[in-house]
Amino acid sequence: xxxxxxxxxxxxxxxxxxxxLQDVNLHIKTGDFVAVMGPSGSGKSTLMNVxxxxxxxxxGTYWLGGVEVSSMNSxxxxxxxxxxIGFVFQNYNLLPRMNALLNVELPMLYAGIDKEERSSxxxxxxGRVGMLNRLHHRPSELSGGQCQRIAIARALVNSPDIxxxxxxxxxxxxxxxxxxxxxxxxxxxxxxxxxxVTHENDIAAYASRILLFRDGRLNxxxxxxxxxxxxxNLVMNGxxx
Amino acid sequence: MNLTExxxxxxxxxxxxxxxxxxxxxxxxxxxxxxxxxVAVGQGGQQTxxxxxxxxxxxxxxxxxxxxxxxxxxxxxxxxxxxxxxKTNVPELKYLLPCASSYSQIKKGSQTKTAQILxxxxxxxxxxxxxxxxxxxxTNSDCQSRRRVAVIxxxxxxxxxxxxxxxxxxxxxxxxxLIICGLVKSDSSPLxxxxxxxxxxxxxxxxxxxxxxxxxxEGSTRNLEDITLAMQNSIxxxxxxxxxxxxxxxxxMEQQIKAVNKVTGVMTLVIGIIAGFSLLxxxxxxxxxxxxxxxxxxxxxxxxMALGARRRDILLQFLIEAVVLxxxxxxxxxxxxxxxxxxxxxxxxxxxxxxxxxxxxxxxxSATIGIIFGILPANQAxxxxxxEALRRD
Numbered sequence: 001x002x003x004x005x006x007x008x009x010x011x012x013x014x015x016x017x018x019x020x021l022q023d024v025n026l027h028i029k030t031g032d033f034v035a036v037m038g039p040s041g042s043g044k045s046t047l048m049n050v051x052x053x054x055x056x057x058x059x060g061t062y063w064l065g066g067v068e069v070s071s072m073n074s075x076x077x078x079x080x081x082x083x084x085i086g087f088v089f090q091n092y093n094l095l096p097r098m099n100a101l102l103n104v105e106l107p108m109l110y111a112g113i114d115k116e117e118r119s120s121x122x123x124x125x126x127g128r129v130g131m132l133n134r135l136h137h138r139p140s141e142l143s144g145g146q147c148q149r150i151a152i153a154r155a156l157v158n159s160p161d162i163x164x165x166x167x168x169x170x171x172x173x174x175x176x177x178x179x180x181x182x183x184x185x186x187x188x189x190x191x192x193x194x195x196x197v198t199h200e201n202d203i204a205a206y207a208s209r210i211l212l213f214r215d216g217r218l219n220x221x222x223x224x225x226x227x228x229x230x231x232x233n234l235v236m237n238g239x240x241x
Numbered sequence: 242m243n244l245t246e247x248x249x250x251x252x253x254x255x256x257x258x259x260x261x262x263x264x265x266x267x268x269x270x271x272x273x274x275x276x277x278x279x280v281a282v283g284q285g286g287q288q289t290x291x292x293x294x295x296x297x298x299x300x301x302x303x304x305x306x307x308x309x310x311x312x313x314x315x316x317x318x319x320x321x322x323x324x325x326x327x328k329t330n331v332p333e334l335k336y337l338l339p340c341a342s343s344y345s346q347i348k349k350g351s352q353t354k355t356a357q358i359l360x361x362x363x364x365x366x367x368x369x370x371x372x373x374x375x376x377x378x379x380t381n382s383d384c385q386s387r388r389r390v391a392v393i394x395x396x397x398x399x400x401x402x403x404x405x406x407x408x409x410x411x412x413x414x415x416x417x418x419l420i421i422c423g424l425v426k427s428d429s430s431p432l433x434x435x436x437x438x439x440x441x442x443x444x445x446x447x448x449x450x451x452x453x454x455x456x457x458x459e460g461s462t463r464n465l466e467d468i469t470l471a472m473q474n475s476i477x478x479x480x481x482x483x484x485x486x487x488x489x490x491x492x493x494m495e496q497q498i499k500a501v502n503k504v505t506g507v508m509t510l511v512i513g514i515i516a517g518f519s520l521l522x523x524x525x526x527x528x529x530x531x532x533x534x535x536x537x538x539x540x541x542x543x544x545x546m547a548l549g550a551r552r553r554d555i556l557l558q559f560l561i562e563a564v565v566l567x568x569x570x571x572x573x574x575x576x577x578x579x580x581x582x583x584x585x586x587x588x589x590x591x592x593x594x595x596x597x598x599x600x601x602x603x604x605x606x607s608a609t610i611g612i613i614f615g616i617l618p619a620n621q622a623x624x625x626x627x628x629e630a631l632r633r634d
Contacts, residue, residue, distance in 0.1 A: 049628050052547070054546075054547060054627045054628050054631075055628055074551070074552060075551045075552070075553075078546065078549050078550060078551040078552075078554075079549065079551075081546075081547060081548065081549050082548065082549020083549070087547050087548070089631070093540065093544045093547075093631065095541055095544070097253055097254070097257050098253075106545070106548055107548040107549055109246055110545075110548060110549035110550050110551075110554060111549065112243070154548075158549075
């Protein structure tokens with residue numbers, strides 16, 4: 001599903017170069033549930049931006065779903081983000097003036113899907129995150145956990161190849177975090193490919209594979225045992241804490 | 242994203258900041274309002290004047306003493322003899338008649354009224370569309386034999402004889418007693434300003450006002466093309482007879498119409514320039530608020546980009562918002578302008594003329610301002626870096 005080869009990302013290459021990513025080689029298969037961990041400044045955000053096609057790598061090649069995206073222009077990248085990637089953000093990023101249903105419909109607006117199809121697909125996705133009773137609530141009328149459920153529904157609505165979740169439980173209490181993570185877990189079981197950035201071990205423990213970044217390099221790549229909720233020592237002793 | 246969605250988003254964004262949006266479009270509102278009101282009233286006025294002139298017929302001319310001269314034109318006044326000589330020497334003329342007018346009192350018993358007393362001849366009714374509602378107008382024999390008769394307008398008749406039939410009744414003008422021989426419909430046009438008229442034979446008028454003189458001469462020709470020639474020849478005869486030059490001034494209706502058009506043209510230009518500045522200022526206001534809006538909604542822009550909005554989707558969204566904002570201002574301005582036009586017209590007593598061209602122009606203008614002043618903010622929004630935009634608080 002995702003293949004990265006020799007990915008480098010350099011910020012401010014002229015004046016004061018910062019090597020955010022250095023020679024990252026990565027392969028994520030369809031159906032993987034990957035947690036990306038690392039201390040701040042380790043390059044995990046940059047990796048997410050490149051992986052999410054919000055940014056392009058300085059060098060290297062990046063294939064997403066069999067398409068090479070590293071050389072695409074901004075319109076093509078917009079189309080990739082629209083159809084192949086579902087974003088879930090730490091701060092939900094719902095539009096405050098729109099109700100839950102319209103927020104979920106938003107990605108389909110840019111995909112040019114007609115009104116009936118939009119609302120039926122949005123309802124389907126909202127149903128999957130258990131929010132059908134809050135369709136016409138605005139984000140300000142919803143709790144953080146409810147907002148994140150709506151955001152997940154929005155990420156699912158164009159049937160993306162991968163779901164990119166950037167600290168999705170960062171603003172939530174532990175009970176709500178568990179609820180949200182169980183949604184990701186069931187999406188994983190349905191066969192979705194998920195890449196999750198987190199610095200919390202117990203959140204990372206839901207994943208089936210953990211990528212640890214340090215100083216812009218992929219430091220370790222650990223496949224977890226099928227039984228979730230056990231936290232490998234590697235991560236426990238890592239810089240994540 | 243299609244157009245209706247974009248417009249819906251724009252309306253949503255405008256309504257969520259309603260007060261700010263209204264204040265923003267105030268400049269455009271006022272500009273459009275001023276244009277609509279002034280154009281409507283101006284065109285209404287022009288139409289009224291034109292209608293008034295049409296009544297006289299375009300082959301009519303008038304010769305009067307030039308009032309612009311410093312010294313009063315004593316000794317050069319028109320005489321009845323002048324008219325006779327002009328008539329025989331200018332073959333193009335169809336009618337030529339003297340007009341003498343004074344604004345003075347009419348008595349009936351103890352009642353006193355004031356009216357415009359016009360001394361003229363029978364042909365006056367051929368040059369002006371008088372509507373005789375009872376009796377008859379002045380006749381040639383009235384005029385030749387100085388018959389003491391008067392034709393009054395209906396409003397005057399109503400005031401003097403509210404219950405009786407005024408025909409055959411006597412009124413007193415100056416020291417002369419006159420018999421009412423006919424009624425004409427009152428001039429209801431706004432330019433008449435409610436003046437009441439009494440028509441009497443010219444010679445009778447001159448008897449009543451021995452100090453008075455013929456105020457002006459009216460004439461018309463058989464053919465429209467001859468009008469300037471006939472007028473000039475008549476003036477030449479007058480100048481020769483009075484041994485004076487540049488003292489008689491002639492106007493024909495063509496000239497009058499041209500003068501009116503020139504005045505309205507200048508007025509339209511001046512208003513256009515003022516409105517242009519107002520709309521320019523309004524447009525800058527819209528640009529300013531759109532820049533604020535783009536900054537405020539940086540996160541939204543970043544999110545929309547992350548969800549798949551292309552740069553041109555974002556550009557279009559903000560451009561449409563600017564256009565919708567301007568159009569709303571334009572529509573409100575238009576409604577207010579039409580209201581103002583009706584108000585002014587009601588006070589001025591002439592109908593406002595609101596043409597589709599004006600309305601369409603106002604629409605097009607508002608939309609154009611939106612596009613011109615929306616480009617910069619929309620472009621700024623479209624060129625944002627999605628990562629930076631998403632990170633913004």
